[in-house]
Amino acid sequence: MSFRKIFTPYIHEDKCHSLKFYQGKGGYEQARKALNDWQPDDLIETVKAANLRGRGGAGFPTGVKWGFVPKQSDKPKYLAVNADESEPGTFKDRLIMEKNPHLLLEGIIICCKAVGIHHAYIYIRGEFVFGANRLQNAIDRAYSEGILGENCLGSDFKLDVTVHRGAGAYICGEETGMLTSIEGDRGQPKLKPPFPAVEGLFGCPTVVNNVETLANLPYILEIGAEEYRKIGPENSPGPKLFCVSGHVEKPGVFELPMGVSLRTLIDEHAGGVWKGRKLKAVIPGGSSAHVLTADECDVAMDIESLAAAGTMLGSAGVIVMDETTCMVDALLNIMRFYHHESCGQCTPCREGTGWLEKIAHRIAVGGGRVEDLDLVTEVCDRMVGKTICALADAAAFPAESIVKKFREDFVAAIENGGSPAWVKRHPANTGGAAAHV
C-alpha cells in the first residue's frame, strides 16, 4: 500500500478547516461507526493491535494507556488533550488545529467512546490564540450539527468538549502539570503514582493524549490495525509529522511514514543545510533530546532506532545547526530555556538548570575553566531521575551530550576568551574578565 497522508493532504486548500470540507472528504464517518457499531473494548483492542504510540514525546502505547482506566468507575472520566506544544523545535499540533481541527475532534470522539468519557478538555498553549479560535469555531459547528453534545452523531452517546487555554508555561506540557493547570492552579507537576489513568483531572480517571496521537484514530479504524502496522517500522508504526527548523533551506512540517531517514528528511524534504554550508549538529526530537553530530544522522526517525542511537524521537522536532554554529552559544540558549521554564518545585531541577545556564554563560563570555566541562556532567548526574517530572532530565540530556560531543568548541571558548560571537563583540575583553557577569 502506498503512503497516504492523513493529517496534511489538503492543508493548502481554501476552507480546509471547515466542517463542510472535512465531511466532503469522508470526515466523521469513522466516529459515526465507532459510536454506533463498535464496542468500547474492541476499539481499545484495535488501537493496541495497531500499536499506535503517543506522539507527544514519550511514545507510550495509546491503547495500553486507555486500558489502565478502570472500566467501572463511580466517578466521571475525562480526556485531557495535550495541545500545549511547547517543546522547542515542535510545531506540528498547531498545524492540525489550525488546518484540520475536525480531524482532532473526530479522534477525540473515538477515544471517548472507547474509554467511556463524556467530557474532553483540550489544553492549548496560551500563545496559540488563532488556533484556539479555530478550534472553538470547529467545536461550535460540531455542536450545532449534532456531532457533539447530548446525542453525538445520532447515537445515545453524550460528549462535551471544552477548549482550555494555557497562559505561557512549558511545564504545562508535562501531563500532571497540565492537569494541575486545568484545575486552576500553578502548573506544577504531581508525583506519580497515582497515574492520571486512575487519579487524574479533579481526582478522576483521566486519559491524557497528544493532538497528533488522537488524529491517527480515524485512519486506524478506516484501514484496520493490520494495515496500519505496515506503515513504517512495526514497533512504532504510522504516519508521522516531522518538524524541521534551524539552518535548512526549507523549514516546515513534513508528513512521512515513521522511520524515514534523518538524513533524507534534512537533505530532501527540508532542502538541505542552508547557504551551501555543512551540517554540524542536529537535535532530532525537540530540545530535550541528546544532540547528534553530522556523522550520526544516518538514522531512522522512529522511536526504537533513535533510542538505539542514544537519543529520542520525542516530539519529532528536528533542529538543524550548520558549521558556523558555536555549540557553547547553543548550549547557553537551551539552558536559559530550561532554567526559565523550571517550575521550581524540586531542588535538583530549580538549582541544576540555573547552574547549567551559569556555567554555559561564563564559558560563552570568557570566564570558563576546563574543569567546568566535568562540572556540567556532574550537575547533570545529580539532576537526572531525581525530580517529580522529567524537566530536569530534559535539560540534562542536551547539556551532557553537547559538552561531550562538541568538547572542542568549549575548549576553544575557554582558551580564546569566549565564544566566537562574544569575542567578536568584545575584542578587548578576553581572558576571563567577564566571568562573573
Place this chain on the structure above:
Amino acid sequence: MTVTETLAFSDEAMKKYEWLLSRYPTRKAALLPTLRIAESEFGELGVPQMKYVADLMEIPPATVFGVVTFYTHYRRAGVGKYHLQVCSTLSCALRGSGDVVSRVTERLGIGVGETSECGLFTLSKVECLGSCDTAPVIQCNDDYHEGLSLEDVDALIEQLRQEAGKGGA
C-alpha cells in the same frame, strides 16, 4: 480598595463567566479562563484586577496572584499597548532573533523588558512560540508575525504606530 470597588465585569463578560463555570466541575478550574476575561475587560492584570477576580470567584487573592505570576502570557500591569514578544529560543536564535531584538531596540530606543515613553510599545524576549519553521517570530499581543526580515520589523513598527494614531491613542 476603592479602585477594586469600581471594577466590574460587563453583562456580556459576566455571561461568559457563568458559561465557563458550567464547563467545569469545580469553580477554581475556571480561574485561568476567567483571568482572560478580566484581561480583555480591564486591559491588564494588576493587583486591583486580580483582587476583583479573587472576590468574584471566592478564591484567596494570594492564590490568584500566584497563578497570574506563574504564567508568562497574561497581560500584566504597565505593559504598552503593543507587547512585542520576540521568540529567542534555539530555532529562532539560529535564524537571527538576536538581530530582531537589536532592531526593535534601535528603532524604539527601549531595551528588553522596557516600555517606550509614549506607552505604545513593550519589548520582551520570550521562549519558544511553536513557530520554528517561520523563524524569526514576534508575537504582538495575540498575533504572530512570522518569517521576519529586519525590514519587516521596521514595517511592523510603522504599521502599529499608524494604527495607534488612527485609534486616537
